[in-house]
Amino acid sequence: MKPPRRPLALAAWLDAGFTAALLLAVVGSMLLGERPVVVLSGSMEPAFSPGDVLIERGVEPRQVKIGQVVTFHEPGSDRSITHRVRSIEARGPKLVFTTKGDADNGVQRWSIGRGAELGQPQWRIPLVGYAVMLAKTPLGLVLVVLLPLLAIAGWEIYLVWRPREDRDRRPEAHGAST
Helix, strand or coil, rough: CCCCEEEHHHHHHHHHHHHHHHHHHHHHHHHHEEEEEECCHHHHHHHHCCCEEEEEEEEHHHHHHCCEEEEEEEEECCEEEEEEEEEEEEEECEEEEECCCCCCCCCCCEECCCCCCCCEEEEEEHHHHHCCCCCCCCHHHHHHHHHHHHHHHHHHHHHHCCCCCHHHHHHHHHHHCC
C-alpha cells in the first residue's frame, strides 16, 4: 500500500495560497501608503494581542485626538510602541503626548514635532505576526517559504514523471465524466 500523497500536496498548496494572500494584502496596503506593524506585547489587549499585524496609515500629530490609538517610535530607541492617547499638550513647536496601553498600569510621555508622522491602525490581521517574526529567522524562512515551495515542486515533478499505470487509472484518462 502506497502512502497517501494528496494530503501533503493539499497542505503545501494551502500554505502557499495562505502565504500569497497575506503577502498580497500586506504589499497591497503598502502600495496604498499603509505599513504593517507586528504587535509584540500584550500592552493593548484586548484591542490588539501579541502576534497581530496592524496595517497602519500615517497621520500628522496635530490630527490625533484623545482616545485614538497611535504607533510611535519610543524616544531614544528603535522600538515602535502602539498605545492609546490619554492627553496632548502643545509646547512650542512640539506636541507632548501622554499614552498608555489598555492593559498597562503606567503612562508614557513623549514629544514629537508638529510636522512629523505617527501611525494609526486601520485594520488588524490576528496571529499572523507570529509567522512574520518566524520568517525573519533562518529556520523560519525554511519552514514558511522553502518547505512549501519544495513540496509543491516535488508534487508537480511526481505528476509529470509518475509511472504510466498511475496516469492511466485516473478517470479523465478514460474519458469518464461525472
